[in-house]
Amino acid sequence: MATLDVRGISKTFRGTNGLVTVIEQLSMRADAGEFVAIIGPSGSGKSTLFNIIAGLETPDSGAVIIDGADVTGRRGQVAYMPQRDALLPWRSVIENAVLATIVQRGDVTAATREARALLDDFGLTGWGDARPAMLSGGMRQRAALLRTVLWHRPIMLLDEPFGALDALTRAQLQQWLLGLWDRLDRTILLVTHDIDEALLLADRVYALTPRPAQIALEVAVDLPRPRSYAVVADPAFARLKLRLQQVLNVY
């Protein structure tokens, strides 16, 4: 359990036609054990924000605070599932899954056992020893999610973890993720393009503006837990969805 506090972050890249401000004075937070979803237009700066939190990019200004400590630019603080899977082609699914354990000098045997046990839940039964090149797009995404789950950190950043999955597989993994979150009290930040997904999973949703990313709307999702797909029928759900749709479509 950990709290994440993003304070006044700005980031500018050098594009082909001069400078591009991608994030401008953006602040957000996730309380300990909170599930936060982030929705925003494509190219607004969500992945950049995650990169900054993970310490892969240095913000031009602002700070990333975890549990009160300034960790701006520090790596290894959060578990991160990047948008592109980044599976290592020479490692099997299992070997990819235990990568963080290796890096953090954890118990690799235990991690391998854990990974094998999770193959079923991730719909990868029988593919544990396959190299990524043998997997379908959605299977790769699940392997990457498995790797992130085994990267035991109190804070998880998930950049569109279910984008390549069909409805059924997606629903199964969403439920699985909620179970994990419930059990282990992780703080989760999730980037998604799916408003339903955000409302189904999150305690709070940030909607971002187009580039430069700023907060267009912050809504608390006060729907009862545990939630299932039945929540869609809840009038509160419909109300929140409409508000988010309006904000996202206006911008």
Added chain:
Amino acid sequence: MATLDVRGISKTFRGTNGLVTVIEQLSMRADAGEFVAIIGPSGSGKSTLFNIIAGLETPDSGAVIIDGADVTGRRGQVAYMPQRDALLPWRSVIENAVLATIVQRGDVTAATREARALLDDFGLTGWGDARPAMLSGGMRQRAALLRTVLWHRPIMLLDEPFGALDALTRAQLQQWLLGLWDRLDRTILLVTHDIDEALLLADRVYALTPRPAQIALEVAVDLPRPRSYAVVADPAFARLKLRLQQVLNVY
């Protein structure tokens, strides 16, 4: 305008634990100018099917027929947007977009002009000369779609073209694609995980079984055209959606 006829295709791969039959005796067709959507579980064999139609894999049995001619294993017959973008990192967005024109010895200057003119529609204004490494996930996907659109072929295969896009951008590009289809009478096959998307765009939807892929359900979408998002309110839409959901979740 062209018809596509897939006849009794089977495909088996060598996996880590022996042989994996991915497609078994699958037949489907797309009439000239028809928009066909394919929905199926992750890992069922949709991308493999597209690879076979594009001539990248040879089926173990069965044939791919275009306009009555057997083109099994023949390449260059269809425009194909693969699931992973495969943008060339040393080429700018525009240069990637005109790749098919170069390969097919078309008029590259005209294609470049056309690509530039489309940047706006694809939300890539100002990024035409940027290398793929500078783009966000969704921007890469749009660049790949742009490349497929400029790859002028009567038949287009789109493997999850909108998976990484937010609702607004996705809706804009869906409308744009419908416009293109309407104008140019292309035959389009679209793999998607989104039932709404399938029903919004397609004339016919194939639902596939899990691996090995077979046809679980084939439905004609007899909703009036032109369609907008308002179609969601149509009772016929709801009925079709329910049937598809049932089929996909049962399997």
Added chain:
Amino acid sequence: MRSEQAQRIAPETAIGRHIGEVQRRLAQAFPPFVLLSAMVAAWELIVWQLALPAWLLPPPSRILTTLLSNLPILGEHVVATLTVTIPGFGLALVTGFALGVLIDASPLLRRAVYPLLVTSQTVPIVAIAPLLVVGFGFGMLPKVLVVALVTFFPIVVNTADGLQAADRDQRRLLEAMGANYWQLLRLLRLPAALPSIFTGIKVAITYSVIGAVLAEWIGASAGLGVYIARSLRAFRTDQVFVAALVTSLLTIVLFALVTLLERWIVSWRDEP
């Protein structure tokens, strides 16, 4: 392309697969064999046609008979040369790899060390031979050092450049995991560099045997270099060609071994 033809002939049965394998092997051996035979025949023909004297260009037939009659002596020379080649190449492998990693470690080191390495390749062996002799005498050591000197450079450059080849997304993932320099190297950059490193090793091993032959010029009592020097003095051009032939064969065998090793280690690349 990879002999799909041959594979299709054989049905998927145990025996069929075996026959197919034999056919495939034969089909693979055939083209180089034909080319080689054609070249040897042409050589023989040219020598006879132009009536070239054997001391200028001996015909293959002559080289073969000389080889056969010299086999007993050659054994000793081959052993002597390989005794220098193998440790020399081993040393090159270790230092080349280490220097490649070192150069890659920081642009500072790269700028400081690279010119020195380039210099090491441009100094004529004859210039440092006296130093080697005075420093290490006439034993095996100076020759091993010469082989290492002649072969380590391609490994350095291919290692240093290969380490730059890692995928950006994969690098960032490992960085996000908090991987330190060495972990990044071991888990990502080294595996990604392997194809390039093997390229360097292939170039290097090609130079290893001839490097040992040249090293024997410094002074040796046995070895293919000694054999060549003696044959040259005695105008036994046929023996010089025999030595060249043996050197080539040794090198080709070593090269093939490296290629096999590469295929085995970098197997993930072959996947469809």
Added chain:
Amino acid sequence: MRSEQAQRIAPETAIGRHIGEVQRRLAQAFPPFVLLSAMVAAWELIVWQLALPAWLLPPPSRILTTLLSNLPILGEHVVATLTVTIPGFGLALVTGFALGVLIDASPLLRRAVYPLLVTSQTVPIVAIAPLLVVGFGFGMLPKVLVVALVTFFPIVVNTADGLQAADRDQRRLLEAMGANYWQLLRLLRLPAALPSIFTGIKVAITYSVIGAVLAEWIGASAGLGVYIARSLRAFRTDQVFVAALVTSLLTIVLFALVTLLERWIVSWRDEP
């Protein structure tokens, strides 16, 4: 890592950027300069301390004075050597690249041609020197051929191996577009192979000047090789070192030029 420090010092203004650039250059030149100076000083010191005779290891100071006094003669030799180096390396570049592509074109050709290429690297120059002269006379041609022979091989191997590096998804995309062999080569495999090809060129260019020096052993009346041979036989070790120094400097300059060219052409790789 890339001198972020130095870049941060200078603010984003035109003058500031200029000063920053100068500082950055100085900072870059500093470490190799320090290392070099330290090594030269150590060398000088060792020679004096051990009272090593000049015929064994001349001190840098002696090498420098010899260099200065020999400058007039050296000019001619340098020109003669470069006159052989440049066309020889050019030939190696063209043939090495062509052979690399050829070898890659089919596994058949690979198996047929590779052993011959390896053989070409193992034949001692002394063995073929008479043939070269008989075939091509005493002019520039045989020497140019020797330089090409000595340098083309790393380009072949790095080209052939580099062409295997292309991304599978990208290859399939182009195949789906109906790209033929040459289009695939030009649009995908060659750009993807460029880093590896440049690695080969860097190794090759390192051998080019010394290759020309060795070629002069065949018989030449001017060139650094002639200068070295004469100096060696006259026990003028200081002159041998001067020649080695000049050879190194020439090679380092050529190597640096290739590195610059590489950075310019393979720029897409540097992107963040």
Added chain:
Amino acid sequence: STAPASPTKELTPVRVGLDWTPNTNHTGLYVARDKGYYQEQGLDVEILGAQEGGTVEQLVATGKLDFGISFQEAVTHARVEGVPVVSIAAIIQHNTSGFASRADEGITRPRDFAGKKYGAFGSPIEQATIKGLMECDGAGDRFNEVEFVDIGSTDFFVATERGDVDFVWIFKGWTGIEAEVRGTPLTILMMNDLKCIPDYYTPVLITSERMIAEKPDVVRRFLAATSAGYRFAIENPDAAAEVLLKAVPELDATLVKRSQQYLAGQYQAEAPRWGEQKLDVWRDYAQWMADRGLIARMIEPEKAFTNQFLP
């Protein structure tokens, strides 16, 4: 010297290949070129240096070189293998090589070789020679006590620096002089003083049988001028040294001058004219080689050399 060719006539191009880098053995050639002797004979001579072992003889035999510098042992080997080269002049009348050791080594006669380390350059001749010398000196079978260390092309000073090697076979006119220049006291057992192994010519001027048959005139003119060059060097060693140094400035001036002084007395020695060769010398040394199995068969010594073109 001889009658100059008519000035209107085109010069005949001639190529000479050296056995080594240019040194004082070659001075006559450079003098003849520098002083215009060749031109007077209607020849345009190009001198090519630095051939590796065995090459010169082959290139002369194929006609790529018109003349070359070689030595008796090589010509003998060459003729055994059917390489048609012929010696046309002995550049130095007697063998000026010898076995050198540092003076403090105490090697004063061949029997002292026993128990010492010999630095071999890798020729089978060496074993037979040392064995022969020791037998002559009454050392019996103590030849087995000589340790052979192969030093390849490493020079005397380097090879003996650490004591890896005690004695080396050198040319007095070059390495011997260099030792004097350096002030390194040497003991040199001169082959010619030991009167044990037959004398032989080293170096010699060679040409091909074909050249002799087809262009005897060119050979004659070439030797006329070359002979004049060596005579000049005999009479004016200092001036000759200057000529060589001008052509090959990389050489060490002191070494060249002192070497030239020494060789002035050696080029012709007691012979009636420069270049004279004797059948005995060719026959006896070849016979010696044949007897020891150093060559596969005896040559016809009278075909290996000729004096007919000497002025």
